[in-house]
Amino acid sequence: MFQTFDETANPAQGPARLAALRDEMAREALDGFVVPRADAHQGEYVAPCDDRLAWLTGFTGSAGWCVALADRAGVFVDGRYRVQVRAQVADDFTPVDWPEVSLGGWLAGALAEGRRVGFDPWLITPRQLREIQAQAPGLLFARVPNLVDRIWQDRPAPPLGAVFEQPVELTGEARESKIARLAEGLGGARHAVLTLPDSIAWLLNIRGADIPRNPVAHGFALLSDGGTVTLFMEPAKLVGVDLGPRVTVAAPDGFLPALARLEGPVQVDPASVPVAVVDALDAAGIAVIDGDDPCALPKSCKTAVEIEGTRAAHLRDAAAMVRFLAWLDAQPAGSLTEIDVVTRLEAERRATNALRDISFETISGTGANGAIVHYRVTEKTNARVEDGQLLLVDSGGQYVDGTTDITRTVAVGTVGDEERTCFTRVLQGMIAISRLRWPAGLAGRDMDVLARTELWRAGLDYGHGTGHGVGSYLCVHEGPQRLARTGTVPFQRGMILSNEPGFYREGRFGIRIENLIVVQEAPPLPGQTVANMLEFETLTWVPIDRRLIVTGLLTAAERDWIDSYHAEVEARVGPLVEGAAREWLAQACAALQKEQR
Known part of the structure; x- marks a missing residue:
């Protein structure tokens, strides 16, 4: 059953909570106070009792900061959340484009030398503190007890989940x-x-x-x-x-x-x-x-057992996705809401009888909501899926043998030429990464450009990395590997990553296509001179909406990749589904038609 998330956040209470925080700042003789989205363990995800940023500001993204001063309060968010933050925070908070604008630089421009800025030393890392201090050398940074905790009267208790x-x-x-x-x-x-x-x-x-x-x-x-x-x-x-x-x-x-x-x-x-x-x-x-962290790199390089388990989890998950997509395609335009989509997809995963949990809150965004990169539907924002719209569904499952993460963007009725053209350019980026072979020693920053090339040709781009690491029945976001311009860790055999380029037209539509991939050794080619070559093995086997592909934009190699991928999807997943889902799968995996090619 669909449940509202982020119960801690209440944007309407933001101004009153900010005023109470400023009272505490005055008692501590502070000119500013830093509120990161972090806990004492410094993982990406926080328990409700530690979601201080959401409680204070109403912003529910997975990364960000608030810096409260006496006369202003900046909410710092990266490219994934620029649209979302404006919709979630009250006028008392000012969104700031981060990291283009640094916390330290912003503070240095807002406060005179010698002013005191407080922070909770459990919520900031030494590297973060050094960077902020280097950017604002004239300010004094003071370790203080957490001021948000003083005013958060109904703060949830720390979790005590069984191990x-x-x-x-x-x-x-x-x-x-x-x-x-x-x-x-x-x-x-x-x-x-x-x-x-x-x-x-x-x-x-x-x-x-x-x-x-x-x-x-x-x-x-x-x-x-x-x-x-x-x-x-x-x-x-x-x-x-x-x-x-x-x-x-x-x-x-x-x-x-x-x-x-x-x-x-x-x-x-x-x-x-x-x-x-x-x-x-x-x-x-x-x-x-x-x-x-001595565990980070070994954890990211999965054992053969973990990779085999992940393959099995993805096939199980793919069958659930196919049953969901077949059902979705059979529903009349306008008959479903975003919450209906979430509910049905999660039900299909539970029907496997192997799901331990979903791997993150399912993203179901239609029309303009799809342009919010990490949009999560609530009862208030729940939109109806109408004819002519794109529906972006980003979801995943936690299975005891693996973690999945997949995004599919599908057409509802007949969509416009711009949407189809943008979809095709995003698909070309995903294919480029999927087909890549490279010399060992390269990192995500060396490859990210390939996913963006066709978008750049059209003057388009997306404001997030192309891929993140994924755990083995662990966190769906895992480091240190990243398929992004900021990814500096060389890819090694056994690393699992997402491959998810996108494009977002604010106020109209969003597109993302995501498969998971794992690094493996590439077989040698005739005449090869590079000793150690690597490539990606695809883990995700779910049809890509062929109705959205402008095949005239594709190269012959790209068309062949799509047909080969869909043939493999049908061969692997076909035996796992039956009835209407099996019939839908055969149609969804059909080769591109000659007139389309």
């Missing part, structure tokens, strides 16, 4: 092996601090329920060079879970005292630990080494 084991039959490596392997790689550090929930879940082969749609548990951990882990987590979450002799469990309130007793040096990731961790180590006189 359960992810068996080695699904991970491909036992926790003891992971701990020993990573401990050996610490180099000169005696310990490494882990705060990211998915890193801890991956290392210990556990999953949890503290974050909606993401099977992780809140906690902190210390990985020691002797091949042991101390896990700081509420014991009530771990009832019945035996983590073995290498793992010691302690209460979360023992984390800071334990840091003060460590023998250094201690490795911390300046991009993912809170400033409070480094402060505690510094206060105890313990040497600190900056280094990447």
